[in-house]
Amino acid sequence: MSQARFTSCIPLPLEQKTLVGVIEKAKDWALMHGVGMRDRKNFTKDAIQIAPFVLLPSPFPRTEFNKAVELQQVLNELMHKVAHNDDFLEHTLQNALQVDEFTANLYEIWVKVRKEGIAQPVSLGMLRSDIMLESRCPHTENQCAKHTPYCSWKQVEINSIASGFGHLGPVSREIQSYILRQLGCGDLIKNMPENKALSGLCSGIIEAYDLFGVPGSVALFVVEEVSYNICDQRFHEFEISETRPDIIIYRKTLNEIFEEASLNDKKQLMLDDKVVAVVYYRSGYEPAQYPSQREWDARLRVEQSTAIKCPSIHYQLAGTKKVQQALAAPGALEQFLGAGAISGRVRDIFTGLYSLDFDDSGERAVEMALADAERFVLKPQREGGGNNLYGADIREALLRMRHSRERAAYILMERILPPLVSGYVVRPGGQVPPPLTDLVSELGIFGVIIGSKDKIYSNRQVGHMLRTKLADANEGGVAAGLGALDSPYLLDL
Incomplete structure (x- = not known):
């Protein structure tokens, strides 16, 4: 049994002069269009460097892409229902809570808020379902070169907090479209699906803001002490500012929230004498982001408030791996989605x-x-x-x-064993031209859901992103420097 292989959208390798020239153009395009991150080794707020990107879009079966897009609303609803099922969360997490201090601290906040009375029943979910193609091909490698491999996708995880790349996903399509045009292959762009993830995700924040309904209120982005993935974060702010200039956005760390934010007698979260309508977390998902009790107290204060949270604490708990595993157990999905075809479609994506x-x-x-x-x-x-x-x-x-x-x-x-494809990864300070290497990809489908336990106000799929890594690498995070930005090139298999 061998790993299946896709063929690149244009013949490779490229002639060296052509390759060097198009990479030089693409790097400049990247810097001038926000395909960038701050340098971890030589950090300064005054400069960004290119984010790693794959030169050409990676093949992905059109039917499987469409299935993932169509299923996202179901997954949004599933996560929403799981987050609001207190008994399921408690039963599922009970063993992990005894040994995982971080998850236990999150759960303790959820219990405390419930006992006090939930001040804001509405939550905003900006989710990302990460998937990979499974392609364990029964043929030999030579045979694989002579036939088209069939692949179906399997779910890696659902991200319920700080689901990034709302900007870097769409802009990956734009830079690869530019590259294809420079290579005289602009006709291929039609096979790259439209991607409106940035505007779609920002529309969720705007909708939640309007649902909150307090004139003059503000939105709050919770950020790390140092933000390396600054383009992806700031373009959300720029999009909201352009679409709705009346919405003022604050960026604060958990420590700054502890020092500057307070609750008034209506349990409104106050910042600079302004009411906070929506809190969007781009931090708060790992223990290192809570170095002291101050950060935990800040998280509790936000959770106690009337602000609409993205995510609320129970949404974050619903995104734990233990919940993912529990949902794969017999009968679990049916508890939330009912017995029938929909539960079967979701079960099929579980590895x-x-x-x-x-x-x-x-x-x-x-x-x-x-x-x-x-x-x-x-x-x-x-x-x-x-x-x-x-x-x-x-x-x-x-x-x-x-x-x-x-x-x-x-x-x-x-x-999951995804199909291979040959390609070039362009990295800041990397070898020019880069070597032609085997790559594998992970697709993320974005969803927005707004609702309370008893009512869903909005539920939609809003875009996608693709991360690609060297085939022999385990992790693929772009912000961590392990993966590269990419976009799907849809194949009719």
Whole structure:
């Protein structure tokens, strides 16, 4: 059994003079259109460098892309219902809460807010469902070159907090369209799907703001102490400012919120004597972003307020890997979506997901992973990338914590084997021309949902993004420097 392979949209390799010339143009285009990030090694607020990008768009089956787009509204609704099912969250997370301090702190805020009485029943979900094509081809490599591989997609995860690349997703299509035109292949652009993720996500913030309904109120973006992925964040602000100049946006860290924000007697979140209507988190998804109790107190203060949160704390809990694993269990989806075709469509996208709890199924999962660690990914209850374990690291971790309750903070997921495609990755300060290498991709579909426990006001799919990495790399986060920006080139297989 071999890994399937797609053919690039134009013949490769490119002639070296052509390759060097188009990369030089593309780098300048990137810097002048916000395809950039701040340099982690030589940080300054006065400069950005290009974000890593793939020179040509990566092939993706049109039918599978359309299936992912069509299913996003169902996944939005599923996450919304899970977030509002207190019993399911408590039962699903109970073992992880005993050993994962970060998840336990989030859950403690949720319990406290519920006991006090929820001041704002409406939540804004700006979700991203990450998927990969599964293509375990039964042919030999030589045979694969002679036939078209069939691939179906499987879900990697759903991101419920700080679901980034609303700007970098659409602008990836724009830079690759520019590159194709420079190579005399502009006719191929029609096979790259339109991508309005930025305006779609920002429309969610605007809709939530209008639903809040307090004239003169403001929106608050919660950001890291240092924002490297600055273009992706700022273009959201620029889009909102252009569309709705009446909405003033503040950027504050959790520590600044602790120092500057307060609750009035109506439980409104006040900042500079202005009411905060919407709070959008671009930080707050990993333990390092809560270095002291001040940050946790700030998060609690926001959650206690009338502001519409993106996400509310229970949405973030619904995005944990433990919940993802629990939804794959028999009968779980039917609890939220009913028995029938819709639950079946969602179940079809799940790859193998296994609990590591201290029971018979958990022991079987440990034995499977120890016997063939390369088949799996070991995942903690985190978002943001760079947290998963692979191969020998899985075996080492499970042997270390086999008899410790620490293992209940993880889930085991079968590794997805996506098709390969040859391509060029352009990186800041990288080799020019870059080598032609084998690449694999992960597609993210964006969704917006607004609602309370009893009513959904809005639910839609709003765009996509594609991240691509070297085929032999485990992680693929662009902000972490491991992946590269890309966009899908749709194939009619």
